[in-house]
Amino acid sequence: MPFKFEKLIVWQKAVELSVEVNRISKNFPKEELYVLTSQIKRATDSISLNIAEGSTGQTNPEFKRFLSIALRSNIEVVACIHLARKRNIINEDDFKTIYIQCEEILVMINALKKSLD
Numbered sequence: 851m852p853f854k855f856e857k858l859i860v861w862q863k864a865v866e867l868s869v870e871v872n873r874i875s876k877n878f879p880k881e882e883l884y885v886l887t888s889q890i891k892r893a894t895d896s897i898s899l900n901i902a903e904g905s906t907g908q909t910n911p912e913f914k915r916f917l918s919i920a921l922r923s924n925i926e927v928v929a930c931i932h933l934a935r936k937r938n939i940i941n942e943d944d945f946k947t948i949y950i951q952c953e954e955i956l957v958m959i960n961a962l963k964k965s966l967d
Contacts, residue, residue, distance in 0.1 A: 855905040860958035864898035864920070867951045871927065874944050882939065890930035896923035897955065910966040917966075921959045928952050 855861045871894040878887045897920045904916020931948050934940040940948075 853902070853906065855902040858901060858905065858962070860955060860962055861898055861901045861905075863951065863955050863958065864894075864901060864924075867927070867948070867955060868894045868898060870948060870951065874940060874948070878934070878939055882937075886930060886933060886937075886939070890927060890934070893923045893926040893930060896920065897927070901959075914963050914966050917959050917963050921956065921963075924952050924955050924959065 868891075871890055875887050875891055900916045900920035900923065904913040904920075908916070928949060931940060931945050931952075935942070935945045
């Protein structure tokens with residue numbers, strides 16, 4: 851793996867989350883296509899993209915800034931799945947699956963940020 855971010859387990863987990871969200875969002879109703887479907891997919895992709903962008907050729911403070919953006923995107927995904935569950939778009943099992951992945955990524959991003967101090 852030639853890129854630094856590819857070795858980061860948190861980046862790998864974020865990519866797995868994107869795959870899972872993409873799978874689940876394929877079942878969202880058509881009226882949500884440009885609303886919740888688009889929002890959750892962009893937020894999910896933003897996690898791995900910001901980790902990747904910040905990891906290479908940046909100072910530690912700059913990398914931490916990108917990780918903070920990834921963290922906020924992760925929280926946005928959690929808010930989206932709450933909305934999806936309340937609107938009866940996703941079931942409880944899918945909600946829990948994504949929620950647990952987001953919790954894990956949250957902990958890993960915070961740990962990575964602390965390691966850069």
